[in-house]
Amino acid sequence: MASEERILVSVRLRPVNAREAERGDGSDWECAGPTTLMFHGNIPERAMFPASYTYDRVFNPECSTRQVYEEGAKQVALSVLSGINSSIFAYGQTSSGKTYTMVGITERSMADIYDYIDKHPEREFVLKFSAMEIYNEAVRDLLRPDATQLRLLDDPEKGTVVEKLTEETLRDKGHLLELLAVCEAQRQIGETAMNETSSRSHQILRLTIESSAKQFMGRGKSSTLLACVNFVDLAGSERASQTQSAGVRLKEGSHINRSLLTLGKVIRQLSKGRNGHIPYRDSKLTRILQSSLGGNARTAIICTMSPAHSHIEQSRNTLLFANCAKNVVTDAKVNVVMSDKVLLKHLQREIARLENELKFPRPTSCSNYAEALREKDELIKQLEGQLKELMEQKDTVQSQLDNFRRVTSDGNFNDHATRQWDQSNRSSESLPCSASEDTLSFDTYSDVYEEQDDLGSKGFDVSHVYNDYHHDVYHQKVDEHPMSSLHQPRNHISNRTQMYQPNRETSPEVPKEHCKEVQCIKINEFRRSRSDEEKHGENITYTSEGAIKLYTCDSEPSSDTEKTNNDESLVLKRCVISSRDSVLTRSRSCRASFMVIPNSWFDDSADMRMTPPGDILKYPHRRLEKVRRSMYSENGHCQNDLTLDCPVVSGKVASDMVIDKNTCNEEDGYANNKFSCITKVKEKQEDYCTSQLEGNQDNVTAEILDMKHAKNIDKDIFVANIDSPSRWPINFEKKQKEIIELWHECNVSIVHRTYFFLLFKGVKADNIYLEVEHRRLSFIHSSFIAGCEPNVTVTSSLRNLRHERDMLYKQMLRRLHLLERESLYSKWGIDLNSKQRRLQLSRRIWTQTDMEHVRESAALVIKLVEHLEKGQAIKEMFGLSFTLNQRAIRRPFSWEEEAAALQTLATWQCGWRLRPRSCGAWRRRAHQYASWRRHLRRKRRQ
Ligand SMILES: Nc1ncnc2c1ncn2[C@@H]1O[C@H](COP(=O)(O)OP(=O)(O)OP(=O)(O)O)[C@@H](O)[C@H]1O
Structure with a gap:
């Protein structure tokens, strides 16, 4: 265990000797404490030298050698007993007291060592003594009587060794004392002017102590401490002028000074650190003492100096040497000598460790670093890939979010419009109760169409004005869509009517979808029809007879007209067809329920309370209670009738009423029984329809018969919705196949097919959409067959389809990479070497009806139109493209076209004719459709 420590440096002032005192050579030095030496002399160059010097210990002339030993050498000297090499130096000018000091220190050290040995009988000590001197740069063995010069050898372990040096x-x-005496006798001593017994050589007495514990006995079996202590009495530096030496003495003095100069250099160099060259080899003194100077040894230097003023220069040199020496750091350690057995074991362990390292090299080699770098590079690549994916996903989500925001802004418009309708509704509700339902509402709804015309004439886009039933579908599906919350509320009545309200300040930014509602039509069909008949009799000559009959039936006295003295009764007339009204028509009930079945009825999760506040029919429960009471008081029966007709106006009202009757009167009672009540409503409505068909055939209009004969779809839809869930998957597949075939037959828009196919995947709630689509397609198909629909000819539909394929053809270049396209060509059986491959591919899309082809077509089309049609696709789909004009693929519908579609649908569904007094296009379409309807009826009658 090595430990760094500095050389212990002490300065000892000897007393002024007799000679100096005789000359009056007084002392310039004073010890200002145990560590500080002060200069009091008065010399010209004083300013160039410091006045005080500090060392580890400063001994004044009165200090005894014992004290010097105790405080300046003992600790270092006795380190040898602990296995640490040590050296005690005496450095100073000639006649300064070096020998005087070292003799005393050596004797006391030896004495203490032996004392220690005596006090430690448990250990066995082996002491060896050797002595040498360096005289005129020659090494001599002081224990030999001859003056043979010894050589210095460099030993790799021991360092510099003196060859053949006697070691006793x-x-x-x-x-020991005998040997010391021998050494003293052997040492070169000469007389100089300054010292009668001047040492003319550097003397080195070396005591080597080897100790081991006696307990573990013996030698060769346990560890042994081995260290040596050097007592070095240097020859004093001298000036020839002062020593008055000549001849031999001068030569001796020259060698002495030269070796001391080297020692000074080594010490000075060591004081600066061990980085530079240390001139150990410049003298035999420094070579031999190399380990003691900054090596594995503790060192103490006692600098002796004469206090005489005449030796000031020599004294300063000594102090400078001391200054350097105190900065020298040594690296002393305990020197342990292992026994053979211990050494053998130690070496065996070391060999095993090295072998193990060779077998299992540590992963710090260059190859390992390279491998680790490669792994990190791969990891970085993976992370970059993941980051890229995340960024793409983020862009996608951002894109969707933008769409959501756009839809939200649309929904805000609806809310705004709903509020407008609400306000107007309140005014409507506050109308005189005596007014009949028909006359009351006619003007309002006749204005509706004028308003719509105005909108169109103003350039407002009222495209996608689809039938109300489809709008129900739209809302229902959109509610299921993740974006449902962003769409307008379900109450179609308020939404539909709001856009036709006489708010002529409507912003031109009215979105298309906001103009699609015409639910108001059916609500007031009877009222408006009657007024229409009265006011525009000349214009209804071509309307269906059924409609006229309806008006006639409707005009029969009813309790409604008798009970118009309050809002509730008015609302009742609006909302429901009373039991007496209900005798008028089964078809009306069916028709009404078909048209306005609340979406929530088919959606368990839907909340009946979702009816917007602005709904004309959203009466407070208290008010509904009044209505109910008034009905009971008047009819006292037929809650079924009431229930059956309620859907005409609002699912909310209907459900409220049903619950009020069937479950409880509590305000919140209906919520838990919502679905069961709805089911009952449907069942009862079917029963009611059936009974009405049987018992009131005379009152059924031709329109209703048409509807019944057509497919009795209303009933189908209800039946489908209460169908067994277990049969649904089968029914779905069957219906889906039929729809796909009809798409093919009717040349339906490819985009529409794609969106429809991808969106409706067989959930039970999809049934209604499939029914509607199936019905629509059946209608178009029958139109094709009959050839009576001028807007939907095979030729035009094919042309539109071709335009759509052209659009897809163009999109391929934008949406698909070359590799993707080539892959598709191969997949779709298109020769890669053929020409116009994209065109070929576009011509093959949606050309077959097998499911695999359909799926692949849908997947391809959605990729091509994904962004192009975004925003419009939903409208297309839920509007079900029932505009019949497939030119929408190429350009947006004009409002006239939409209006025409509206006319067509309304007439088709309701058998109810719109007033053809609007714009020319609307009128023409209405006429055309009416003609077609008459043609159909004639054919059926035949
Ligand atoms: N501290 C002291 N107290 C009393 N006498 C001293 C002291 N130091 C030295 N002396 C005396 O001074 C004289 C010279 O001392 P010493 O021989 O030890 O000097 P030195 O440094 O060894 O000289 P050199 O280098 O020439 O050998 C001796 O007679 C010695 O007794």
Whole structure:
């Protein structure tokens, strides 16, 4: 265990000797404490030198050698007993007291060492003594009588060794003293002017102590401490002028000064650190003492100096040397000598460790670093890939979010419009109760169409004005869609009517979908028809007879007309067809329910309370209670009738009423029984329709018969919705196949097919959409067959389809990479070497009706039109493209076309004719459709 420590440096002032005192050579130095030496002399160059010097210990002339030993050498000297090499130096000018000091320190050290040995009998000590001197740069063995010069050898372990140096093993303390005496006798001493017994050589006494514990005995079996302590009495630097040496003495002095100069250099260099070159080899003194100077040894230097003023220069040199020496760091450690067995074991362990390292090299080699770098590079690539994917996903989500926002802004418009309708509704509700239902509402709804015309004439886009039933579908499906919350509320009545309200300040930014509602039509069909007949009799000559009959039936006295003294009764007339009204028509009930079945009826999750506040029919429960009471008081029966007709106006009202009757009167009672009540409503409505068909055939109009004969779809829809869930998958597949075939037959828009196919995947709630689509397609198909629909000819539909394929053809280049296109060509059996491959591919899309082809077509089309049709696709789909004019693929519908479609649908569904006094296009379409209807009826009668 090595530990760094500095050389212990002390300065000892000897007393002024007799000679100096005789000359009056007074002392310029004073010890200002245990560590500080002060200069009091008065010399010209004083300013160039410091006045005080600090060392580890400063001994004044009165200090005894014992004290010097105790405080400046003992600790270092006795380190040898602990296995640490140590050296005690005496450095100073000639006649400064080096020998005087070292003799005392050596004797006391030896004494203490032996004392220690005596006090530690448990250990066995082996002391060896050797002595040498360096005289005129020659090494001599002081224990030999001859003056043979010894060589210095460099040993890799021990460092510099003196060849053939006598090393006496000490028997005891007396033996040591004898040897010391021999050395003293052997040492070169000469007389100079300054010192009668001047040492002319550097003397090195070395005591080597080897100790081991006696307990574990013996030698070769346990560890042994081995260290040596050097007592070095240097020859004093001298000036020839002062020593008055000549001849031999001068030569000796020259060697002495030269070796001391080297020692000074080494010490000075060591004081600066061990980085530079240390000139150990410049003298035999420094070579031999190399380990003691900054090596594995503790070192103490005692600088002796004469206090005489005449030696000021030499004294300063000594102090400068001391200054350097105190900065030298040594690296002393305990020197342990292992026994053979211990050494053998130690070496065996070391060999095993090295072998293990060779077998299993540590992963710090260059190859390992390279491999680790490669792994990190791969990891970075993976992370970059993931980051890229995340960014793409983020862009996609951002795009969707933008769409949501656009839809939200649309929904806001609806809310705004709903509020407008609400306000107007309130005014409507506050109308005189005596007014008949028909006359009351006629003007309002006649204005509706004028308003719509105005909108169109103003350039407002009222495209996608689809039938109300489809709008129900739209809302229902959209509510299921994740974006449902962003769409307008379900109450179609308020939404539908709001856009026809006489708010002529309507913003031109009215979205298309906001103009699609015409629910108001059916609500007031009877009222408006009657007024229409009265006011525009000349214009209704071509309307269906059924409609006229309806008006006639409707005009029969009813309790409604008698009970118009309050709002509730008015609403009742609006909302329901009373039991007496209900005798008029089964078809009306069916028709009404078909048209306005609340979406929530088919949606368990839907909340009946969702009716917007602005709904004309959203009466407070208290008010509904009044209505109910008034009905009961008047009819006292037929809650079924009431229930059956309620859907005409609002699912909310209907459900409220049903619950009020069937479950409880509590305000919130209906919620839990919502679905069961709805089912009952449907069942009862079917029963009611059936009974009405049987018992009131005379009152059924031709329109209703048409509807019944057509497919009795209303009933189908209800039946489908209460159909067994287990049969639904089968029914779905069957219906889906039929629809696909009809699409093919009717040349329906490819985009429409795609969106429809992809969106409706067989959930039970999809049934209604499939029914509607099936019905629509059946209608178009029958139109094709009959050839009576001028707007939907095979030729025009094919032309539109071709335009659509052209659009897809163009989109391929934009949406698909070359590799993707080539892959598709191969997949779709298109020769890669053929020409116009994209065109070929576009011509093959949606050309077959097998499911695999349909799926692939849908997947391809959705990829091509994904962004192009975004926003419009939903409208297309839920509007079910019932505009019959497939030119929408190429350009948006004009309002006239939409209006025409509206006319067509309304007439088709309701058998109810719109007033053809609007714009020319609307009128023409209405006429055309009416003609077609008459043609159909004639054919059926035949
Ligand atoms: N501290 C001291 N107290 C009393 N006398 C001293 C002291 N130091 C030295 N002396 C005396 O000074 C004289 C010279 O001392 P010493 O020989 O030890 O000097 P030195 O440094 O060894 O000289 P050199 O280098 O020439 O050998 C001796 O007679 C010695 O007794």
